[in-house]
Amino acid sequence: MVRVQRDDIDVGAELAAMTSGNHRIGGVATFIGTMRDLSDGQSVAAMTLEHYPGMTEKQLEAIEQEANTRWALEASLIVHRYGRFLPGDRIVFVATAAPHRQAALESCAFLIDWLKTKAPFWKLEETNDGARWVDARDSDDAATARWGQTPK
């Protein structure tokens, strides 16, 4: 399941809903992305995440489907927030569940690596020098590339 929302993410409730009643699950992997107060050596007071409604959901659904093709998963979930954030706030939550840990751990890493380079979100940071758009990182492209061919 994929969801894009302004509200905070209730991790416990999301996990309970995702795994409830499915006793084929033997392992659940999760990733939570949170906002840091430091970026490129400069302190960041707040951040706004802009996105492309419609395309965001479409791209997240495509990669979730890709993960389910590559690994035998019992459940998967991507929740990504948009709007204004303060340091410490949750930005994204990815969870995967499988009969065994390897599929859960690998597919969780795959999902977060992929969405960082494909899902249409843009970060605008508020610093002492004013607002600045965050540049894409080559290291994120490299992290995605290690998984091989991904859907366009």
Place this chain on the structure above:
Amino acid sequence: MKLLYFAWLRQRIGVTEETVTLPGDISTVGSLLTWLQGRSDAHATALADLSVVRVAVNQDYARAADPVSDDDEVALFPPVTGG
């Protein structure tokens, strides 16, 4: 054609979206970008470096040679920085 702009491309061009009618010789993403560069000074500035411009046609990533038509929704934006 419906054009959408995001992040600093939106700020530099000065509008969130606009509707355009394509000249007959504009049929690919690449030719569309070149045509848009000549639309205004703001477009020219925003689209000066196409290596940092990503294009989606109908909400899927597209490349320079991909076709476009007046029926499409085309979005222009910088490389993404979510997660």
